[in-house]
Amino acid sequence: MTVDVDIALVGGGGAASLVLAALGRAGVPGLRVAIVDPVHKRGQDRTWAFWGTPGTFLDPLLSASWDEVDVVTPARRRSLPLAPLRYAMLRSAPLYDLAADAEKRLDATRLTVPAGALDDDGERVTVAGPDGAPLVRAAWVLDSRPRKPERPGLTTWLQHFRGWWLEADRPVFDPGRAVLMDFRTPQPARGVSFGYVLPVSDRFALIEYTEFSPATLTGEAYDAALHAYAALLGLDLTGLRVREVEDGVIPMTDGPFRPRPSPRVVRLGTAGGATRPSTGYTFSAMARQAGDVARALAAGRAPVPAPPYPARHLWMDAVQLRALDRGLTGGVAFFDRLFDRNPAGRVLRFLDGGTSPREDLMLMASSPLLPMTRAALDHALHRVRS
Known part of the structure; x- marks a missing residue:
């Protein structure tokens, strides 16, 4: 029997758990939800560390948080005050528990099987099982299963x-x-x-x-x-x-991820571009995606989140990765210079996608000019050729 719902979450890890928690807080009346994943996530299986401002729904779930952090190089130790930001640690069990409570309040249907193909006809999406038989028909599918970029990047x-x-x-x-x-x-x-x-x-x-x-x-x-x-x-x-x-x-x-492969399928998490190319940080962008989805559904709009990072930040990340990959600048020297010439809050907000164009120019000016220029030209030539 095929389950008919408004939203199907394909994948049940951190991204889906954050969406469930956000939907539970939003209280969208009558929303029909299904989760399709072969594993029902519980307990401690990972730790997320991220920065942000205090006073969010995550505060009661945190294992620890810090208003100051150290960055250490062979030459010196820096103590960096983060206010008004803070660095926080969230272990998986409290988030999974919060998602489970939301799942119960939403009266969601959980199918503990692997999802197969997604067939989007423009009106509904059919989620098939591993044998190809239809499992779920949904108005929208939020797919957080890991996948490779749409095409290989330069780095x-x-x-x-x-x-x-x-x-x-x-x-x-x-x-x-x-x-x-x-x-x-x-x-x-x-x-x-x-x-x-x-x-x-x-x-x-x-x-x-x-x-x-x-x-x-x-x-x-x-x-x-x-x-x-x-x-x-x-x-x-x-x-x-x-x-x-x-x-x-x-x-x-710097390979591109395709966040919306068809009209009614939206990808979240790493598959939806939430992983920052220059660092691998993902959690804050996943939380933003979840909040965007819940607010859109509560307002009767399509559950399509905003891009996780500005396009100019992705270009800056691509240039940084190219410079490191070609050995144009050393990794330790690059990060040492970045924290030495910028306030910690600016660096962390940049890595979270929250700096202004003016701040981005200041960050670029603090990086080694010649190596980064060579990396930028190399990246541009690759883009033209491809």
Whole structure:
């Protein structure tokens, strides 16, 4: 039997959970919702770190937040005040629980099977199952399943990482200080690496090793990097327990994602362009997409979110990626200069897509001029050829 609904969420991860939570807050009367995903997400399976202003619906869900963060290079440690912004940590379980509550209030239908093809006839969308049989017919489909860009970009890197949740029997960590980027880690031949520390309490913290580079590492290499970073921090791992391990791979590419592949199918999350090409950050843009969808439905409009980032920011990201990929500028030097010559709030708002054209010009002026000009010309030549 085919389920008939107004909105079908295909995929049930962070993007869909944020949409469900937003729909639950919006209280759209009579809205019929279906979720199609082979896994019903529950518990702790990931951690999102993001910046924004306090006072949102996410505040009660946060594990920790910081008004000041450190950026560390081999030459110095910077403490960056973020006000009026703050850096925040959200673990997955509270968000999944919030989405589950909203799902119940919406009386949504959940189908725990993989979704197949989407057939959009311009009036309704049919969501097929893995065997091709129709599962759902919906006025709109919001598809957050991961997918590759519509066509390859000039530069394709990855943000890839492994993190350890460390627990101690005595106070070890400073819960008032978070490390946003620590570039004292050994740098790869092609790319940039850093560690970071997000303490939840004086006895529990996430330490992570991250690389921006073209390829992932082996599990043994990530563990070795984390052992080395823990030693750099002065942590005695014999007195600490690794309670959880988190791994991840996020695309960093100037290849275009197609946010609306057909009239009534809208892509969200990474598939909808929510991942920032220059950093791999995704959460804030996913939250904006979810809010846009809920407000549009409450107003009787099509649930099509605004572009996650301005076009000029995507061009700036493409130029930065090209400069790093060709070795025109070093990653550590680039980020060191960026934070040295700009207020932290400007840098973070840029990475979140919130700076003005005037601020963008100031950011470009603070970057190494000759290497970035060469990268911009290289990127433009590629666009002409393609």
